[in-house]
Amino acid sequence: MNSVVLQIAAKYLKWLLIFFAVLALLRGHNYPGGGFIGGLMAGLAIVYRGFAYNAFQVKEEFQDRPGYYIAVGLLAIFLSFLPSLFAGKAIMTGLWVKIPLPLGESIKLGTPFLFDIGVFFAVIGVTLLFIFSLTQKQH
Amino acid sequence: MLIILVVFLVVSLGLFFLPGGLKKQKAILLALVQLGAFIWFAMRIPEIISINSQHLFIEWIPRLGLNFDFILDGLSMVFALLVTGIGTLVFLYAKDYMKSYAGTDKFFFYLMMFSGAMLGLVLSANLIQLFIFWELTSFLSFFLISFFHEKESARKAAFQSLYITGFGGLSMLAGIVLLGSVVDSYSLTDWVAHAGMIRESHLYLPGLLLILVGVFTKSAQFPFHFWLPGAMQAPAPVSSYLHSATMVKAGVFLLARLSPVLGGTSEWVYIISLIGVLTMLTGSYFAVTQTDLKGILAYTTINALGVLVLLLGIDTKESIKAAMLFLFIHAFYKATLFMVAGLIEKKTGTRELSRLGGLIKYMPFTFIISLLALLSMAGLPPLLGFLGKELIYEAKVQSPGIASLVLVLGVTSNIFMVAVSLFFVRKVFLGKPNSYEKQPNEKGLAFLIGPGILALLSLVLGLFPGNLGNAIIKPALSVVYAEAVDVKLVLWHGFNKVFFLSLLTIVLGVLLFWGMLKRKQLLETWRKVNGVIFSIELDQVFAWVMDKFVAVSKLKTKAVQHGYHRYYILTIFVFTTLLLWFQVFITRSWNFGIAFTLKPFYISGLAVVIILAAAATTVLRSRIVTIIAMGVAGYGISLIFLYYSAIDLAITQILVETLTVVMFMAILQRLPRFAVLSSRRTRFRDFLIALAFGSVMTVLALKAVNVNLNPSISKFFIENSYDRAFGENVVNVILVDFRALDTLGEVTVLTIAALGVYLLLKKPKKSKL
Numbered sequence A: 001m002n003s004v005v006l007q008i009a010a011k012y013l014k015w016l017l018i019f020f021a022v023l024a025l026l027r028g029h030n031y032p033g034g035g036f037i038g039g040l041m042a043g044l045a046i047v048y049r050g051f052a053y054n055a056f057q058v059k060e061e062f063q064d065r066p067g068y069y070i071a072v073g074l075l076a077i078f079l080s081f082l083p084s085l086f087a088g089k090a091i092m093t094g095l096w097v098k099i100p101l102p103l104g105e106s107i108k109l110g111t112p113f114l115f116d117i118g119v120f121f122a123v124i125g126v127t128l129l130f131i132f133s134l135t136q137k138q139h
Numbered sequence B: 001m002l003i004i005l006v007v008f009l010v011v012s013l014g015l016f017f018l019p020g021g022l023k024k025q026k027a028i029l030l031a032l033v034q035l036g037a038f039i040w041f042a043m044r045i046p047e048i049i050s051i052n053s054q055h056l057f058i059e060w061i062p063r064l065g066l067n068f069d070f071i072l073d074g075l076s077m078v079f080a081l082l083v084t085g086i087g088t089l090v091f092l093y094a095k096d097y098m099k100s101y102a103g104t105d106k107f108f109f110y111l112m113m114f115s116g117a118m119l120g121l122v123l124s125a126n127l128i129q130l131f132i133f134w135e136l137t138s139f140l141s142f143f144l145i146s147f148f149h150e151k152e153s154a155r156k157a158a159f160q161s162l163y164i165t166g167f168g169g170l171s172m173l174a175g176i177v178l179l180g181s182v183v184d185s186y187s188l189t190d191w192v193a194h195a196g197m198i199r200e201s202h203l204y205l206p207g208l209l210l211i212l213v214g215v216f217t218k219s220a221q222f223p224f225h226f227w228l229p230g231a232m233q234a235p236a237p238v239s240s241y242l243h244s245a246t247m248v249k250a251g252v253f254l255l256a257r258l259s260p261v262l263g264g265t266s267e268w269v270y271i272i273s274l275i276g277v278l279t280m281l282t283g284s285y286f287a288v289t290q291t292d293l294k295g296i297l298a299y300t301t302i303n304a305l306g307v308l309v310l311l312l313g314i315d316t317k318e319s320i321k322a323a324m325l326f327l328f329i330h331a332f333y334k335a336t337l338f339m340v341a342g343l344i345e346k347k348t349g350t351r352e353l354s355r356l357g358g359l360i361k362y363m364p365f366t367f368i369i370s371l372l373a374l375l376s377m378a379g380l381p382p383l384l385g386f387l388g389k390e391l392i393y394e395a396k397v398q399s400p401g402i403a404s405l406v407l408v409l410g411v412t413s414n415i416f417m418v419a420v421s422l423f424f425v426r427k428v429f430l431g432k433p434n435s436y437e438k439q440p441n442e443k444g445l446a447f448l449i450g451p452g453i454l455a456l457l458s459l460v461l462g463l464f465p466g467n468l469g470n471a472i473i474k475p476a477l478s479v480v481y482a483e484a485v486d487v488k489l490v491l492w493h494g495f496n497k498v499f500f501l502s503l504l505t506i507v508l509g510v511l512l513f514w515g516m517l518k519r520k521q522l523l524e525t526w527r528k529v530n531g532v533i534f535s536i537e538l539d540q541v542f543a544w545v546m547d548k549f550v551a552v553s554k555l556k557t558k559a560v561q562h563g564y565h566r567y568y569i570l571t572i573f574v575f576t577t578l579l580l581w582f583q584v585f586i587t588r589s590w591n592f593g594i595a596f597t598l599k600p601f602y603i604s605g606l607a608v609v610i611i612l613a614a615a616a617t618t619v620l621r622s623r624i625v626t627i628i629a630m631g632v633a634g635y636g637i638s639l640i641f642l643y644y645s646a647i648d649l650a651i652t653q654i655l656v657e658t659l660t661v662v663m664f665m666a667i668l669q670r671l672p673r674f675a676v677l678s679s680r681r682t683r684f685r686d687f688l689i690a691l692a693f694g695s696v697m698t699v700l701a702l703k704a705v706n707v708n709l710n711p712s713i714s715k716f717f718i719e720n721s722y723d724r725a726f727g728e729n730v731v732n733v734i735l736v737d738f739r740a741l742d743t744l745g746e747v748t749v750l751t752i753a754a755l756g757v758y759l760l761l762k763k764p765k766k767s768k769l
Helices: A004-027 A035-052 A066-086 A111-135 B002-017 B020-024 B026-043 B045-049 B074-100 B104-123 B127-145 B152-183 B188-193 B195-200 B204-218 B227-233 B236-244 B248-262 B266-288 B293-314 B317-348 B364-378 B384-397 B403-428 B445-463 B466-481 B497-518 B520-533 B538-560 B565-586 B601-619 B623-643 B647-668 B680-706 B712-725 B730-738 B740-761
Strands: A096-100 A106-110 B054-061 B066-072
Touching (some): A004 A035, A004 A111, A035 B647, A035 B730, A066 A111, A111 B647, A111 B730, A111 B740, B002 B026, B020 B026, B026 B045, B045 B074, B066 B074, B066 B127, B074 B104, B074 B236, B074 B248, B074 B317, B074 B466, B104 B236, B127 B204, B127 B236, B127 B248, B152 B195, B152 B204, B152 B538, B188 B248, B204 B248, B204 B266, B227 B236, B236 B248, B236 B317, B248 B293, B248 B317, B266 B293, B266 B520, B317 B384, B317 B445, B317 B466, B364 B445, B384 B403, B384 B445, B565 B680, B623 B647, B712 B730
């Protein structure tokens, strides 16, 4: 499958999809979305581009390494546990900080968000690893 | 106390990181650590004498009754001194002994860890903790025995000892748990405090038997004794350490430790004495006919262990006093003799009695040292062994109930011991020098330091036993016997019954020795007779049982793990269906109102579409169309989610559905041509299974609508989601905060699944992850 239209579209749509994936991740705490959904979307975006370029058959061209995504995800999840541990609370207790923004608003950041980011990356990695493994060319 | 254990751990791990210069001296370094620990313990003797035990308690998992609980009292002191004292000398000896072998880093690591585990065991005041150290010693001794793992016999012996002591350890754990349930605690102090309650409980006998299995396997009691002679495959320092101060003494230690709790009953006395006597006799009897130096020593160890167990079983003041003293005696002479045996093997290249002889000419100091140790083993004056034997006889004379039997067998076994000791001296050191490949010598002072010190101790303490009695044995005795007891040790007891028994033993022993030496046929015939009577060798029986066990497991595994994917799936579905139907049946769950509506019409329509799509997948002939039909069903379900405002769920369903379709497409390229190969009958069977599974799921789904779940949980989430977790999207808050642990589990499962898929499908050549 080598469609120029699809390839050009994929080039830009991939980033658009990733943008929405990140958006889903960010808004997840208050509106529908979150790390799992965002991760699936981002993963599919990358897979989409890969399909368009037939990239799965050409390893050299395709540099996204799913293992790294999983590692980053698990690391973020692990890091999100540490603050509660050092604060002397039960592990995985959500801790929050309020960061005031210039215009009187404020933004709340907490360990559950870091956890969600971890889920986001881990899910991307898992999705890619599934698809890559399944589409690899056999000998 | 904890400091010492931590130091042992750190030092043994640190061995691997020593700089080159220090590495050469690692044995000396470890000997110094052992010596330091020995001094540390020795300095606490005065405290212990005034019947103050030291406690150390650190909470670990208090809810399970599992804590770090250490105690240093008279009994632990005896063993701690033996472990570290003999440990010092063993490491000193090992320095030269191990020089010519590769892999000494590992060796010293195991040996040091082993020593630490043994220390931890004797200092434990929590039974579970004690079990952990107990298993550690079994484990580490496995590595030590199999050190020469190129030899098949060493591997076999190591496995044998691991299986047997491991089996015993598990049985012991069961016993501990059983008795622990009586007093609801695993702390030794609680056990001692409620000893009466334990003894009267109906769980006493099973618990006792289970623990005794552990004790008997570890301390090589009949009928588990056969692993010990096998364990002589280990390097000499290991044998020396295992046989004298550690490993096999662990069982004896546990008996002594639990004697105040479990002891004193007739079950205790009869079971333990009987096994002890049998072991004692077995050991000395077979020691006579051995032809291998280490073999002789191994069987005499079995004899000594039998004696110790017997004495603890008799459970009188005298017997326990004798046991504590004999512990030292045996440790001294046995460590000496194993070191000497190792030395002789190094210098002459053989351990066979028939090929040795006349070594006094080449190794005079070794001769003197061995002579002292062997005389102690034979129980001849003026050595410590004599004192011990007197006390043992005294204890046996006074043993309640079974005195006559024990006494006769005891004297018999000691006659053997006298004969064996003399035979050892005569065959190895005296007589005509054999022709050796190389001239034996005594070079290497370190070889002789350890045995020398121990042999000297046997002599000096034999002449002046007072301090040993008061400083060390008395506190130990008061722990085991649970009351203060005076211990007066003297070499000369006067002309009494015991003295004449000793005399008889020595005379008959010397006669037997004379016979063995002068009449060559005697020993030959004896061996032959043994060969006939004991044609069933226990270690072969054991090997046979293990072989059959493995064969049966293999058969069973083949039946269950057949490797056919379709049957795995079949099994899973059939069992799930049966279990679910069973649950539905026993809870009478088939009464439910049909509480769903068919409105609005487009949802009902959607349901029809989903059903049709699902049905289509079973009959369609084209794979691609089948996948599309499945997609239709999936997307349809997500629309239903959407209608009931489960937006997160709907989004996730759409994404997962997309992913599934993509994956199926990817797999499609790899599958062979679509063809129906299964017979009508198979398909009918599959149809029935599918029907049963589908119907049970339907019942469950209908039931789920009607089951009145406790609403408080969802209410809790809704109420607290914003106030306490600062999120308005309850679903997400549940995922990342309230139930983050579940999410963590899911992510982990996903990761492992992905890695599994990757590994299954990766290209044969190395590819990047």
